[in-house]
Amino acid sequence: MVFMSSADPGWLDAVYRNEPLLTQVTGGIPTSSSTQPGLMLRMLEAMDVADGMTVLEIGTGTGYNAALLSARLGDSGVTTVDIDPDLTGPARERLGGLGLSPTVVTGDGALGHAPRAPYDRVIATCAVRSIPPVWLEQLAPGGLVLATITTGLHGSALALVGSDGHGRILPERASFMPMRSHADPGFHALKAQAGPAAGERATELVPPLDETAGFVLGLALPQVVSFGLPDGEVPGLYLAHRTDGSWAHALHHGRVSQGGPQPLWDQLEQAYADWASAGVPLPQEFALTIDGIVQQVHTSDGALSYPLPGAAW
Numbered sequence: 190m191v192f193m194s195s196a197d198p199g200w201l202d203a204v205y206r207n208e209p210l211l212t213q214v215t216g217g218i219p220t221s222s223s224t225q226p227g228l229m230l231r232m233l234e235a236m237d238v239a240d241g242m243t244v245l246e247i248g249t250g251t252g253y254n255a256a257l258l259s260a261r262l263g264d265s266g267v268t269t270v271d272i273d274p275d276l277t278g279p280a281r282e283r284l285g286g287l288g289l290s291p292t293v294v295t296g297d298g299a300l301g302h303a304p305r306a307p308y309d310r311v312i313a314t315c316a317v318r319s320i321p322p323v324w325l326e327q328l329a330p331g332g333l334v335l336a337t338i339t340t341g342l343h344g345s346a347l348a349l350v351g352s353d354g355h356g357r358i359l360p361e362r363a364s365f366m367p368m369r370s371h372a373d374p375g376f377h378a379l380k381a382q383a384g385p386a387a388g389e390r391a392t393e394l395v396p397p398l399d400e401t402a403g404f405v406l407g408l409a410l411p412q413v414v415s416f417g418l419p420d421g422e423v424p425g426l427y428l429a430h431r432t433d434g435s436w437a438h439a440l441h442h443g444r445v446s447q448g449g450p451q452p453l454w455d456q457l458e459q460a461y462a463d464w465a466s467a468g469v470p471l472p473q474e475f476a477l478t479i480d481g482i483v484q485q486v487h488t489s490d491g492a493l494s495y496p497l498p499g500a501a502w
């Protein structure tokens with residue numbers, strides 16, 4: 190990892206390169222980044238803003254995206270929220286330095302920002318396991334929420350949802366660090382609660398799972414988190430249930446062992462078989478329907494339908 194400051198030669202090249210830039214690490218874990226500029230642009234296009242609209246951004250980070258929004262809509266149209274005061278303070282100053290003054294709020298974006306609602310658009314630049322219902326409640330009629338849905342199996346996809354609760358998954362690929370309350374537990378915490386081994390067998394489903402499989406199969410197994418194995422462990426793919434101690438460890442040569450109360454690898458194989466018999470639809474062939482707290486990602490023919498988990502499960 191290379192650390193740079195604005196005094197370093199090459200700083201502007203790095204800022205304008207079409208790559209995400211890690212901008213904050215807390216306790217060894219990445220906690221903020223400047224989004225890949227090309228992705229920011231595709232998201233802004235997907236939001237389809239027009240003059241006079243108001244936007245709520247969740248995840249101020251550097252303030253880069255808020256600057257683009259303010260340049261397009263004017264300061265009064267833009268509200269941006271980040272949970273971390275170490276980020277919002279500098280972002281506000283940076284924006285001020287450009288002559289921009291959108292409303293920058295320190296707070297939990299999972300709650301939206303009621304004082305300035307309703308919004309024509311809500312855009313999340315951190316990933317969520319499901320759409321916080323208040324984001325829809327704070328939309329103006331006809332408004333849109335754009336957010337990345339992430340699964341525990343490292344799949345993610347952009348969802349665009351209207352104020353009526355009808356939405357779709359977009360073909361654009363997007364990956365964001367999770368909203369802090371939606372982050373998965375770590376490998377060591379889940380390994381520590383693993384139940385006793387129940388056996389080992391052959392499997393035809395050999396890791397790694399690609400991002401599309403990680404999205405669809407992750408929807409089917411919302412309680413499960415996957416990990417590549419850290420140094421010192423036998424390489425392969427490790428699955429762990431968030432709470433009950435179930436686990437599976439698949440090796441690259443087609444053997445899997447599993448344990449705890451639920452056979453997670455059997456469940457993954459079943460989810461894969463269901464996906465295959467539905468024709469292996471891509472993420473963008475799924476719709477998202479939100480009715481109160483019930484959120485369902487489904488194919489148009491209903492052959493596959495998965496409830497999204499609330500943040501707490």
Ligand SMILES: C[S@@+](CC[C@H](N)C(=O)[O-])C[C@H]1O[C@@H](n2cnc3c(N)ncnc32)[C@H](O)[C@@H]1O
Nearest residue numbers: 221248250251253254271272298314315368369
């Ligand atoms: C990928 S960065 C955002 C990039 C930013 N839009 C930019 O232009 O630089 C994700 C941000 O989400 C923020 N975040 C994480 N959880 C949050 C939460 N619950 N509420 C608000 N912001 C949150 C992080 O602090 C981080 O700055």
